[in-house]
Amino acid sequence: MVRTSNLKFEYDKKSEQFRFPDISLDASQNLLILGKSGIGKTTLLHLLAGLLPPMDGSIEIDGVPIHTLSNRQLDRFRGQNIGIVFQNNHAIQSLTVIENLEARLFFAQKTISQTVIKDLLEHLDISDCKNKKIRELSEGQLQRLGIAMAMVHHPQIIFADEPTSSLDDDNCTKVMQLLIEQAEMNSANLIVITHDQRIKPLFTKTLAL
């Protein structure tokens, strides 16, 4: 469940101020945010994910007004309730695949369950490379690991920033299916931010910036 109202943000006094339309999502509802680059898509994502404090307005996730939380509380809230699939960088370089998932659970302060990790890796079809270093993975494997990293701690909301921009049609569909399916399994909200028109039909609710 996500509610925002009157969200505003500016990087500094000189630059243009971003004003974002209000968002209201019920439990398990998905949202596609479409917009050209430079319009503040990533800024909105960072605001919603608690990575950036808003200049004005309110953000409520699962009834928690995250714009009022202290740094420490926000770190904790983000770790436990939010999962982000990044565009390119998906995991910590110095750790192996399995260690990355363990670290993700550790920082989220959740119990590290090997069965959960194993099931997830199997489901995403990357259990073969669980002991590989990040730089040894292929593009496709990295993308799947990115999804695993955003899911393993059972978050309330999953954000995906341009998850399909570098993929061909086939892989685009596969990745989106995985994301939607995983969000459903976790009964989480999925918010995808993209300029990729191909995935528009997969969402009932869209927001154009």
Next chain:
Amino acid sequence: MNIWKISLRNFRFKPLYTFLGILTLSVSIALLVGIQQLDKSFRGQLDNNLGEIDMVVGAKGSPLQLVLASVLHIDNPTGNIPFEEAKGLMKNPMIQKAVPISYGDNFKGYRIVGTTDDFATLYSASITHGRSMEKPMEVVLGASVAEKLGLRIGDTFQSSHGLIEKGAHTHEEPLTVVGIYNTTHKVLDRLIVTGLETIWEVHHHEEEHKEEHQEEGEEEHEQEITSLLVSFRNPIALLTVPRSINENTNMQAALPKFELERLYQFTGVGVKTITWIAYAILVISCITIFISLYRMVRDRAFDLALMRSYGANRFQLAKMVLYEGVLMAGTAFLMGILLSQIGVFFIFEMIADQYKQTMPLQLKYQEVLQTGVLVLSMVLLSIALAIYPLIKMNISKILSHEK
């Protein structure tokens, strides 16, 4: 999974940088600890070699030379003094013990010292094998001498004239080993001890030979010794006795502690220079550690921002960098101590070989502690400098500039 484990993984992720940082730091630690240890060992060894000797009386000349020759047994004596005159000094009530020594010969470079049984008590030595010398031509060996030359009780050898192993000419009368002292790590270990009579007898015979060729003997042969080693009953004697000897007799009195202090002032310059070089290397290695930590923070800014997005707080990331720095410093410290001990061991071996003096290899924790505290504070400073940008990190900015 915990912060330590991640730090350990980071530590091993770029081994070359890590290794370079550790290497320079460990070299500087090795130098600092090694220099301190060598300096302390040398001073300790010299002080130790003084035993109970408060004053040396010998022929006029350089007081330092007298001390080096008669106390440390590394220089040539200044000359001889008449035994009768020295005996007169022994009557002074301020003097607790006065041990005459007489030089002249060596065996394979080991000095033969003619003296009395009291000589060994100056170094609190005892005889482990055999007995003390009773008759002329009987000798007791220092522990190193016995070991290096492989001599045993009952063995005989012929001494050579002079104090260095050049073998100008060999005396005919053989000396017999009757005893061996325990290891003292003092100068006694490298000496061959015999009665005063042995020296007199050997050289007297020689002179008799010469006299046969000459017209006739001069007056009756006067007994001479090289020097007299003295320990006082009371420290006040240090102020009065040497002065009265120097003013009233033809002999010279020198205070070993004072002379050695003068010697340290000369050698101290070298030690200071090396110590400053070690400090310079320490600063450089701390900069290296800072750079490698700073690089780690900067190069892996994205990883660190990712961790923040996973829920890690600033404190956890700072802890991670701190652990990594401490791991580097700790490894460097252990390596440094190890390196210094290997270095000191070889230097001691060299000294044992060249100066025939063994020293105990021991490391006092105070010395290590001092260097440890210094290194730790330097490392903590560089860690703090590396952590600073981490605290100030703007996660959103880093994450939105994905490459």
